[in-house]
Amino acid sequence: MKFVAFERKLQGTGASRRLRHAGKVPGIVYGAGEPVSIELDHNALFHALKKEAFHSSLLDMELAGATTKVLLRDYQMHPYKPQVLHVDFQRVDATTKITKKVPLHFVGEAESPAVKTDKGTVNHVITELEITCLAQQLPEFIEVDLSGLTMGHSVHVNDLKLAPHIKIVTHGKPNPVIATPVPAVVEEIVVAAAPAPEAKGKKKK
Structure with a gap:
């Protein structure tokens, strides 16, 4: 699977909040070099996260014209909104265990x-x-x-x-x-006994 990321210049809580309002998701790529702050399109990432392969296979990340093999390592969701707040990727190569x-x-x-x-x-x-x-x-x-x-x-x-x-x-x-x-569950049907009919001719006092 392939996705496109963009280098994120601005850091901090305020910058991340503005990114989210603009429909972007802040993230980071680490491993095999210096960490790089990135941003991704929210809707594309949200739909990708619904696919099993996005979580369990190598991904091709296109960043600044270059393609790098990465793995999804972590992501944070909003407590009650369908919104991705942050995402982490790890760079990998042929020797990465x-x-x-x-x-x-x-x-x-x-x-x-x-x-x-x-x-x-x-x-x-x-x-x-x-x-x-x-x-x-x-x-x-x-x-x-x-x-x-x-x-x-x-x-x-x-x-x-x-x-x-x-x-x-x-x-x-x-x-x-x-x-x-x-084993298959066998349901037992219990039939309740009907109450005995009141004797005829018996008068109430």
């Missing part, structure tokens, strides 16, 4: 015996994983194949088929569960 969260894409769920035969559902326990790799080797997502999932068994991190250059960061957990099947 990074640690970043990558989304999981689940496939084959409907064809799995747990769903197709046993009519169960699959609980996605983890929807993203933190990995370490060279920036140039960062995958946009990691695919999780659920087509062989059976009831009573789960898919763990160690079951994933990953390229050798990708290392998963589990923060001390030995082999976390990624997805697990859940």
Whole structure:
């Protein structure tokens, strides 16, 4: 994905506030050299942030006529308005090693015996994983194949088929569960007993 940024000359809270009123977003690019203050078009950035790939893949940033590989590192949103307040990018090259969260894409769920035969559902326990790799080797997502999932068994991190250059960061957990099947819920219908009819001929006092 590619986006256009412009060098930001003015600094400070007041300058950033004026930028936002003008439909711009202040930001910064750091790493592999001196930090550079930038500004971006708000609407273009707002729509880009809705795309998964903008968060988890290398981006081409065009700045002052040159294109640089960067990663989105952080952004701040307004507490209640649909407005981006600030954005951070990191420059990367062929030697940059990074640690970043990558989304999981689940496939084959409907064809799995747990769903197709046993009519169960699959609980996605983890929807993203933190990995370490060279920036140039960062995958946009990691695919999780659920087509062989059976009831009573789960898919763990160690079951994933990953390229050798990708290392998963589990923060001390030995082999976390990624997805697990859940049996179908059988609803029980309870019928309340009708009250016994009052005996005929019985007079009220």
